[in-house]
Amino acid sequence: MSTIVLKGIQKNYGAVQVIKGIDLSIDDREFCVFVGPSGCGKSTLLRMIAGLEEITAGDLMIDGQRINDVPPSERGLAMVFQSYALYPHMSVADNMGFSLRLAGVPKEERRAKVAEAARILHLDNLLDRKPKELSGGQRQRVAIGRAIVRKPKVFLFDEPLSNLDASLRVQMRIELARLHDELAATMIYVTHDQIEAMTMADKIVVLQSGIVEQAGTPLELYHHPRNQFVAGFIGSPKMNFLPAKVTAVTDTATTIALPSGASLDIPVRAGGQKVGYAVTLGVRPEHMRLAGEGELLGEVMVVERLGGETFLYTQLNDGTMLIVQADGEIPTGVHERISIKLDPAACHLFDGEGLAIERMERHPLANLRRLPTRKAS
Amino acid sequence: MASTTTAAPVPGTSTTVGGRSQRNVKTLPLVAPSVVILFLWMIVPLAMTLWFSFQYYNLLDPTVGGFAGFENYTFLLTDPSLWTAMINTIFLVFWVLVITVGLGTLLAVLFDQDFYGRSIARLLAIAPFFVMPTVSALVWKNMLMHPVNGLFAFFTRSLGLPAIDFFGSFPLTSVIIIVAWQWLPFALLILLTAIQSLDSEQKEAARMDGAGPFSMFFFIILPHLGRAISVVIMIETIFLLSVFAEIYVTTSGGPGLASTNLAFLIYLRALREYDVGGASAAGVIAVILANIVAVFLVRSIAKNIAD
Amino acid sequence: MHPKTRERLVLTVVGWLAAGLIFFPIFWMILTSFKTEVEAVATPPQLFFTPTLENYITVRERADYVHFAINSIVISVGATLLATLIAVPAAYAMAFFPGKRTKDLLLWMLSTKMMPAVGVLIPIYLLFRDTGAIDTRWGLIVVYTLMNLPIVVWMLYTFFKEVPKDILEAGRMDGAKPKQEVWMLLLPLSLPGIASTALLSIILCWNEAFWSLNLTTSEAAPLTTFIASFSAPEGLFWAKLSAASTIAIAPILVFGWMSQRQLVRGLTFGAVK
Numbered sequence: 001m002s003t004i005v006l007k008g009i010q011k012n013y014g015a016v017q018v019i020k021g022i023d024l025s026i027d028d029r030e031f032c033v034f035v036g037p038s039g040c041g042k043s044t045l046l047r048m049i050a051g052l053e054e055i056t057a058g059d060l061m062i063d064g065q066r067i068n069d070v071p072p073s074e075r076g077l078a079m080v081f082q083s084y085a086l087y088p089h090m091s092v093a094d095n096m097g098f099s100l101r102l103a104g105v106p107k108e109e110r111r112a113k114v115a116e117a118a119r120i121l122h123l124d125n126l127l128d129r130k131p132k133e134l135s136g137g138q139r140q141r142v143a144i145g146r147a148i149v150r151k152p153k154v155f156l157f158d159e160p161l162s163n164l165d166a167s168l169r170v171q172m173r174i175e176l177a178r179l180h181d182e183l184a185a186t187m188i189y190v191t192h193d194q195i196e197a198m199t200m201a202d203k204i205v206v207l208q209s210g211i212v213e214q215a216g217t218p219l220e221l222y223h224h225p226r227n228q229f230v231a232g233f234i235g236s237p238k239m240n241f242l243p244a245k246v247t248a249v250t251d252t253a254t255t256i257a258l259p260s261g262a263s264l265d266i267p268v269r270a271g272g273q274k275v276g277y278a279v280t281l282g283v284r285p286e287h288m289r290l291a292g293e294g295e296l297l298g299e300v301m302v303v304e305r306l307g308g309e310t311f312l313y314t315q316l317n318d319g320t321m322l323i324v325q326a327d328g329e330i331p332t333g334v335h336e337r338i339s340i341k342l343d344p345a346a347c348h349l350f351d352g353e354g355l356a357i358e359r360m361e362r363h364p365l366a367n368l369r370r371l372p373t374r375k376a377s
Numbered sequence: 378m379a380s381t382t383t384a385a386p387v388p389g390t391s392t393t394v395g396g397r398s399q400r401n402v403k404t405l406p407l408v409a410p411s412v413v414i415l416f417l418w419m420i421v422p423l424a425m426t427l428w429f430s431f432q433y434y435n436l437l438d439p440t441v442g443g444f445a446g447f448e449n450y451t452f453l454l455t456d457p458s459l460w461t462a463m464i465n466t467i468f469l470v471f472w473v474l475v476i477t478v479g480l481g482t483l484l485a486v487l488f489d490q491d492f493y494g495r496s497i498a499r500l501l502a503i504a505p506f507f508v509m510p511t512v513s514a515l516v517w518k519n520m521l522m523h524p525v526n527g528l529f530a531f532f533t534r535s536l537g538l539p540a541i542d543f544f545g546s547f548p549l550t551s552v553i554i555i556v557a558w559q560w561l562p563f564a565l566l567i568l569l570t571a572i573q574s575l576d577s578e579q580k581e582a583a584r585m586d587g588a589g590p591f592s593m594f595f596f597i598i599l600p601h602l603g604r605a606i607s608v609v610i611m612i613e614t615i616f617l618l619s620v621f622a623e624i625y626v627t628t629s630g631g632p633g634l635a636s637t638n639l640a641f642l643i644y645l646r647a648l649r650e651y652d653v654g655g656a657s658a659a660g661v662i663a664v665i666l667a668n669i670v671a672v673f674l675v676r677s678i679a680k681n682i683a684d
Numbered sequence: 685m686h687p688k689t690r691e692r693l694v695l696t697v698v699g700w701l702a703a704g705l706i707f708f709p710i711f712w713m714i715l716t717s718f719k720t721e722v723e724a725v726a727t728p729p730q731l732f733f734t735p736t737l738e739n740y741i742t743v744r745e746r747a748d749y750v751h752f753a754i755n756s757i758v759i760s761v762g763a764t765l766l767a768t769l770i771a772v773p774a775a776y777a778m779a780f781f782p783g784k785r786t787k788d789l790l791l792w793m794l795s796t797k798m799m800p801a802v803g804v805l806i807p808i809y810l811l812f813r814d815t816g817a818i819d820t821r822w823g824l825i826v827v828y829t830l831m832n833l834p835i836v837v838w839m840l841y842t843f844f845k846e847v848p849k850d851i852l853e854a855g856r857m858d859g860a861k862p863k864q865e866v867w868m869l870l871l872p873l874s875l876p877g878i879a880s881t882a883l884l885s886i887i888l889c890w891n892e893a894f895w896s897l898n899l900t901t902s903e904a905a906p907l908t909t910f911i912a913s914f915s916a917p918e919g920l921f922w923a924k925l926s927a928a929s930t931i932a933i934a935p936i937l938v939f940g941w942m943s944q945r946q947l948v949r950g951l952t953f954g955a956v957k
């Protein structure tokens with residue numbers, strides 16, 4: 001069992017507040033990803049949980065115990081650093097066994113545990129090498145191995161894949177997911193890459209300037225972003241935003257008018273919206289299609305063909321840019337004029353403050369966990 | 378060498394833990410030994426010197442004694458020798474810096490080139506740094522600059538010119554030459570390392586942009602050397618302010634006071650005239666001078682290297 | 685001839701000329717040490733002569749070189765070890781737990797080196813006399829330790845700052861106590877830097893003349909005092925003086941040459957990354 005609870009956690013550097021009061025709870029065996037733009041405080045938050053950074057205010061609890069003042073090594077966690085932070089003067093085996101050595105574990109037992117971790121990570125025949133004789137991916141594995149050996153309750157990762165090349169990154173992502181399943185441990189993972197967050201997380205925590213914008217399952221964030229920031233951050237390519245005006249409010253939908261004159265019925269609760277209010281329409285590239293009688297007209301400026309799909313960077317008649325996802329087979333070329341049809345059911349509306357207006361229906365997959373919950377072994 | 382600077386921060390209060398990283402490390406016990414013994418090393422002799430500077434205290438004449446008030450200071454400050462010594466001190470520091478940095482840069486560029494036996498030539502060029510100041514002063518004085526038997530005298534005579542009496546006619550210049558020779562390898566080594574650390578892609582890019590050797594030197598290499606030159610100036614200044622052995626061995630500060638710097642003046646007062654009071658007053662003035670240099674020169678330079 | 689090759693030849697000539705000029709005084713001294721006293725002062729100066737070891741033999745008879753050399757070694761190494769021992773914790777704290785005034789503290793330490801030693805000779809002499817430290821090795825070790833401490837702290841500080849913070853933090857996560865962190869991680873990682881710091885300290889101690897001349901007479905006298913005993917009758921015995929000088933600087937020169945690559949790294953005081 002290892003649940004982590006953060007209550008009103010704050011961090012000040014001198015007079016500057018970088019973490020502005022965070023409340024969060026991370027369940028046992030959950031894979032929790034902190035995601036957000038660079039400099040938003042992800043690392044700081046992770047390092048506070050690790051015990052490497054002092055907590056200015058608030059309580060940090062593991063399994064119900066306040067551990068603000070417990071030294072890092074006694075918190076039962078292990079951390080994998082972005083730079084790997086391997087001990088360059090030690091062999092791979094010594095690197096992985098260092099914590100056991102410090103804890104006074106006998107040599108034989110140490111060797112057995114290191115061998116076990118090496119087996120899991122396929123490092124068996126590299127144990128005598130020095131870190132500088134390893135490739136990036138192998139170093140990464142050693143760093144993870146060093147964490148595994150300690151059998152921690154919680155694993156902490158700070159952008160562990162950002163120094164790897166793209167294909168290795170994908171491979172390690174899968175391996176980490178497998179490892180999470182195998183070890184059945186709680187993991188907290190920091191990244192600025194929303195794809196990593198979407199693919200690995202049970203729970204995503206979106207941070208911006210030291211506050212939590214939203215926490216939830218990947219599909220919850222995708223289908224029910226709480227505000228415009230989360231909506232823009234999750235999903236690739238980014239969600240398109242268009243200015244709009246409320247023209248009618250009913251029990252089942254809110255009708256809006258776009259600058260182009262087109263009108264749409266979006267299935268959201270009106271809330272406080274009244275006719276005439278200015279709102280923002282959010283629509284993802286994948287929720288648009290090319291059609292003769294579309295709501296939007298524009299000229300294609302750039303075409304990105306990925307094979308399976310094609311992205312059309314389109315300039316609308318009023319000058320705004322729109323990204324449209326189309327089929328890979330589509331022959332559309334640059335400077336062609338296209339007509340775009342939106343899927344109202346997949347559209348989002350944001351009020352004047354950028355907060356999402358609640359949707360009529362919750363997406364059926366919004367509460368789906370990435371891994372089936374299973375009993376602790 | 379020894380004590381100085383009243384402009385120091387109060388040591389005990391200045392070791393607060395920074396916000397970088399949490400750890401129950403009290404930094405005070407770690408820093409304290411260094412700070413405390415340096416502080417004692419500075420303050421005890423300084424206090425004694427300060428005390429003596431207000432006393433009549435002559436080792437030759439035990440009958441004089443007692444409180445002198447500011448007399449040692451007024452005597453010293455109205456004595457032109459203090460000003461001569463100060464100017465000589467500054468002169469020496471300045472010219473040695475100019476010569477070592479200037480020549481050091483040129484030599485560094487030279488030794489950065491690839492030529493036959495470069496590493497051996499480099500070893501020869503850095504040798505003076507390892508030679509004791511007393512030895513190098515003796516060698517220069519007796520074998521090179523000696524007006525009768527010195528090698529330089531032989532060369533000038535062979536050219537039909539009168540021999541130069543280095544230490545008689547140009548005492549301070551001669552001392553500067555010797556000290557500069559000793560410190561040139563230091564400047565050379567640092568600047569050479571700095572040049573070699575220059576990104577070769579940057580040089581290649583400049584070459585692609587059509588930079589010749591001269592524009593390469595002035596626009597690429599020289600700006601890159603800024604920090605290294607700062608270090609050379611800072612470290613050399615620290616040592617050059619207290620040049621002693623070279624003067625002691627060659628000119629004994631003469632003729633007159635022509636090559637006496639502050640360090641040597643204090644020595645003259647204390648050990649030649651046995652005037653401990655006067656010497657101590659000069660010592661206090663030297664401390665103040667060191668402070669001024671510390672504040673104005675070293676601080677401004679060192680701030681940007683310490684990062 | 686290929687222009688590249690010609691350029692290289694020109695550079696070779698210029699480079700060796702410059703090196704030769706700089707090294708010349710030392711070369712001349714070594715040469716003189718193999719001459720007779722008459723040849724040493726002869727005009728024109730003798731470049732070719734029958735070398736003699738006579739001077740070295742005389743020097744050996746007049747003074748126990750080995751005794752002075754051992755003193756030099758013991759004092760230089762002793763002071764260097766002591767200074768390093770005191771400086772490591774301070775540099776560690778300053779590099780990894782800097783406070784608002786850490787930089788001021790460092791600069792203050794350096795500035796203690798700017799005061800001419802003569803200014804405090806009398807107080808130190810009196811203190812040494814009263815504590816029986818005159819002409820003892822440990823007395824000189826203490827003085828040299830204090831003399832070099834600021835430089836040693838500074839150099840170690842710059843080396844420690846180059847050690848990635850992550851690695852020490854990883855050690856902390858693995859359960860390393862501060863002492864283990866320093867011994868098992870920081871020191872092994874900065875070993876080259878520590879070596880070059882120690883080298884510079886040894887060289888500075890070896891060549892120090894002021895304190896050794898004033899605080900030692902015979903028992904603990906290092907090689908600088910040995911030289912001084914040959915320099916008194918000015919210019920009269922150049923050949924013997926050269927021989928004495930040659931054997932006084934030979935150990936440190938060879939040592940310096942062998943370790944110069946190490947030394948250079950440290951000398952840059954963090955100015956070259």
Ligand SMILES: Nc1ncnc2c1ncn2[C@@H]1O[C@H](COP(=O)(O)OP(=O)(O)O)[C@@H](O)[C@H]1O
Binds near residue numbers: 036039041044045
């Ligand atoms: N030691 C420090 N002192 C002052 N500010 C810091 C320190 N460390 C981080 N910060 C600031 O805190 C903010 C969050 O940093 P960090 O947690 O590293 O962001 P990221 O989300 O990219 O990991 C940044 O604005 C950074 O400038």
Ligand SMILES: [Mg+2]
Binds near residue numbers: 042043044159
């Ligand atoms: Mg970060």
